[in-house]
Structures are given as structure tokens and as C-alpha cells.
Amino acid sequence: MEASLVVITRNQANHLRELIPTIAAQQSSSKFETIIVNDCSTDDTQVLLDSLPQKEDLVIIHCGQNIGRAAARNLGADKASGKVLIFIDGDLILSERFVQGHINFHRSEFAAAVGRTLYRGDSGVNRYFESRGGAKVGEAGTLPFRYFISMNFSIPQSLFDKLNGFDTEFSSYGGEDLDLGCRIHKNGTAICYLPSALATHIEESSLAEIFGKRYQFGLHGLPLFVKKHPDLAQDIPVYRLYSSNTYRYLSICLLNPIFARIIKNLVLKINKLPAVFYDYMIVKAIFDGLNDANEKNVSTSGASGPERRAMMISLTWLLLINILYLFGFAGERYKTALKVLEDIFH
Numbered sequence: 628m629e630a631s632l633v634v635i636t637r638n639q640a641n642h643l644r645e646l647i648p649t650i651a652a653q654q655s656s657s658k659f660e661t662i663i664v665n666d667c668s669t670d671d672t673q674v675l676l677d678s679l680p681q682k683e684d685l686v687i688i689h690c691g692q693n694i695g696r697a698a699a700r701n702l703g704a705d706k707a708s709g710k711v712l713i714f715i716d717g718d719l720i721l722s723e724r725f726v727q728g729h730i731n732f733h734r735s736e737f738a739a740a741v742g743r744t745l746y747r748g749d750s751g752v753n754r755y756f757e758s759r760g761g762a763k764v765g766e767a768g769t770l771p772f773r774y775f776i777s778m779n780f781s782i783p784q785s786l787f788d789k790l791n792g793f794d795t796e797f798s799s800y801g802g803e804d805l806d807l808g809c810r811i812h813k814n815g816t817a818i819c820y821l822p823s824a825l826a827t828h829i830e831e832s833s834l835a836e837i838f839g840k841r842y843q844f845g846l847h848g849l850p851l852f853v854k855k856h857p858d859l860a861q862d863i864p865v866y867r868l869y870s871s872n873t874y875r876y877l878s879i880c881l882l883n884p885i886f887a888r889i890i891k892n893l894v895l896k897i898n899k900l901p902a903v904f905y906d907y908m909i910v911k912a913i914f915d916g917l918n919d920a921n922e923k924n925v926s927t928s929g930a931s932g933p934e935r936r937a938m939m940i941s942l943t944w945l946l947l948i949n950i951l952y953l954f955g956f957a958g959e960r961y962k963t964a965l966k967v968l969e970d971i972f973h
Contacts, residue, residue, distance in 0.1 A: 630659040630730050631709030631784075635699040636717025637666040640675050642829050647679070649721040657730045660684040663717075664703045667693040697793035697803040700777065704784070704792055712787055716778040719744070719826040728823035729781040738817040739786070739808075741770060742779040742824030748831050751898045755905040756828075761820035770818045773863055775808025779826050786816060794855075800840040802848025805863070809856050834895060838912040845916020865913050878914075887911055 632650065636643060643663075650661055665672050667690045676687045686706055690699065704712055711733045713726060722728075725742070732740045741761050746753035760774040777793075790810050797803035811818055853860040861867045868874060880886075890907050894900060 628660055628708045628710070629657040630711040630713055630726060630733075630781075631704075631707030632659055632661045632713045632715065632726060633700060633703035633707060634661065634663045634715055634717055635666060635696060635703060636663065636668065636672060637693070637699075638668045638670045638672065639717040640668070640670045640672045642718040643672065643675055645720050645829055646717060649723075649725075652723060653721065653726045654723045655727040655730070657727060658684075659713075659726055659730070660686065660707070660709060662686040662688065662703045662706055664688045664690065664699045666690050666695070666699045695795065695798050696777075697795045697797055701792040701795065704787055707784065710784055711781055712784050713781040714777055714779075715826065718829045719779065720829060722825040722827075725824050725826060728821060728825070732819070732821050732824070733781065733783060736817075736819065737783060737786070738819050739775070739780060739782045739811050740819050740821040740824065741774070741776060742781075742826060743820070743822040744779050745825070745827045746831065747827055747829055750831060751894075751900055752834060752837065752905060753831060755902050758902060761822070764820050766822055768820050770820050771862070772808035772812035772818060772859075773805060775804055775811065775818050777804045777807070778828075779824065781821075781824070782811075786811070786814070790814065797848055797851060799843040799847035801844040802852055805848065805852050806855065809852070809859055812859075834908075838908055841909050841912035842916040845913035845918075846920050847916075849913065849917065850920045865910055866917075868910075869914060869917055881907075882911055882914060 634646070634650075653659075661684060663676060663686070665676060665688065673689055676689075679685065679687070688702060688706065690702070694702070700714055703714075711730060713729045715721070729740060729742065732738075743761065744757075746756055760776060761770055763774075764770060790807065792807075793803045794806050795803075797806055808818060849863070849866060852863070853866060861870075868877070890904060890911075894904050894908055
């Protein structure tokens with residue numbers, strides 16, 4: 628078997644109804660199997676999967692208890708017979724050459740590959756996610772390990788086994804991806820962007836859900852990553868910024884509750900905003916998680932006179948640039964200011 632497509636799902640029956648036909652419609656000259664791991668869903672996922680025609684190249688696994696994303700992927704990999712493991716989440720739909728794109732890559736490269744994922748709908752947050760990660764390197768290229776995501780990626784089974792798969796100690800959002808990407812990097816293996824392996828994310832997450840996941844990453848996943856990989860902790864921009872001397876001043880000027888509330892209201896109410904506003908909210912959520920994990924809360928109530936003035940300057944600046952933006956007066960200086968902020972957060 629050349630490849631195994633490993634799908635993990637939990638309470639995504641409606642999404643699976645869209646995904647499964649796109650798996651059946653794959654235009655692939657190579658033999659591949661599909662392994663679907665149902666992580667103890669409480670909707671009608673089991674009924675749906677059990678109703679599928681029994682086929683030699685389809686394996687269905689029902690977990691009796693919720694084992695988590697990392698363990699579910701490892702379980703699917705354990706049952707796989709393909710030389711290449713292709714992992715996807717259950718809320719994607721696949722382009723017709725998706726599987727073949729991953730297979731073709733591994734015929735000439737011994738590396739991990741992160742496919743391209745689009746997002747259904749034209750919301751600001753969807754456009755934001757489509758411009759992150761692998762999209763930053765262009766049509767193809769090597770990714771830093773921090774851009775590794777597991778909802779659409781492939782890896783030689785021999786390498787996955789050598790690395791012992793996903794670390795199941797990471798139980799919250801994002802941590803298991805960052806950890807595996809780091810271990811791939813430490814192994815001396817490249818992580819490549821593969822835009823030909825195109826998938827579309829079906830459902831748009833709410834902003835509250837998005838920011839909540841980042842908070843959990845800051846609370847659990849990132850501290851555990853730093854504990855396991857202290858040598859590469861400073862390669863994570865958000866942690867490097869958090870652990871720097873700059874953090875206190877950022878917490879007073881840009882991360883204080885008043886400023887954060889203004890940004891949050893803008894993000895919730897205005898669909899078309901520059902990426903830096905989403906960067907800000909995501910970084911703020913991670914910082915909040917890190918603060919709660921470390922019981923590190925920087926109070927602005929005792930700020931000195933210069934610090935309070937810096938806070939007011941920041942608030943005034945924010946309001947001014949948004950007035951300019953909303954009325955269409957944004958020029959090159961405005962764009963430069965946004966680029967400076969993006970560089971801070973990345």
C-alpha cells in the first residue's frame with residue numbers, strides 16, 4: 628500500500644457527509660487506504676460510518692472513550708499499512724488530486740509535507756488564516772517547524788514511527804502539532820509546504836472559539852512545549868516576546884484591558900480588518916493563558932506616570948489609525964505601522 632489517509636473525527640457527522648464523497652472521488656493512480664478514527668463521538672457519527680459499504684481499503688475505528696487528537700492520530704497510524712501517512716481532520720473536503728499530490732511529493736522527497744488549506748466563506752478571519760503559515764513561503768518551500776499543522780500533512784511512516792508519533796501528553800489545542808514539528812526539525816528532516824495538496828475547511832469557527840483555543844494553548848500546550856524543548860523555546864516568537872523585558876511595557880501600552888477591549892470590539896464588528904488585528908487578539912489570548920499558567924499578572928493600576936502616558940499615546944494612536952482606515956485615508960505610513968506590529972508578533 629503506497630499511502631494511508633488517516634482521518635480523525637469527533638462529533639462531526641455533518642462534516643463527514645461532505646468529506647467522504649471527496650475521498651471516494653480522488654483521482655489517484657496509486658493505491659491508498661482510508662482509516663477513520665471516531666474519537667468517541669456522541670452524535671450520529673458511528674451510525675454514519677457503520678452504514679458505509681465495507682471495503683478492503685476502508686478501516687473504521689470507534690473509540691470507547693475520548694482519547695484526544697494526538698492519541699487518535701497515533702491509533703490510526705498504528706492500523707495503517709501505507710508507506711506514507713496522510714493525516715487530515717474530519718472537517719475538510721478534499722480536492723480531486725489531494726491524495727496523489729501528497730504521494731507524488733514523497734516519491735522524490737524524504738520529508739514532512741504540509742498541504743494548503745482554504746477556508747469556506749469570505750469572512751475576515753478566514754482570509755486571515757489563509758494568509759498564515761505555509762502561505763507565507765509562496766508556491767512551495769521549506770517551513771519553520773512552528774508552522775507545522777496536522778490537519779493536512781503527510782509524513783513517511785518510517786519517520787513517524789522513529790519519532791514515536793504524536794506526544795499524547797499534549798492534550799490541549801495546538802501543542803501536539805508544535806511538538807511534532809519540533810521533533811521533525813531536530814531529526815534534521817525538512818517540513819515542506821505542498822500547495823498541490825489542496826483541501827477546504829468546511830465550517831468557520833467563531834472568534835470566541837478561535838481565541839479560546841489560543842488561550843488553552845498558552846495555558847497548557849506552550850508551557851509543556853517549553854518544558855520539553857527549552858533549547859528551542861526562543862524560536863517561538865510569542866514566547867520570545869513574552870519572556871523578554873519588553874513584555875511589561877507591552878502589557879501596559881498594548882495589552883492592557885482598555886486597549887484589548889477596543890481591539891476586540893473592532894474585530895467582532897468589522898469584517899475587513901488588516902491581519903495585525905487578528906494577530907493581536909490571538910497573541911493576547913496566548914499571553915492570557917501563559918499568565919494564568921505562571922500566575923503572572925502585570926497590573927496597570929500601579930503604572931508610573933511615563934507608563935500611563937505611553938498607554939494613552941497607544942490608545943490615541945489606535946483610534947487614529949482606525950479612523951483613517953475606515954474612511955479610506957490609509958497610506959504608506961499606515962501600512963508601514965501595521966507591518967512593524969506584525970513583525971513584533973511574528
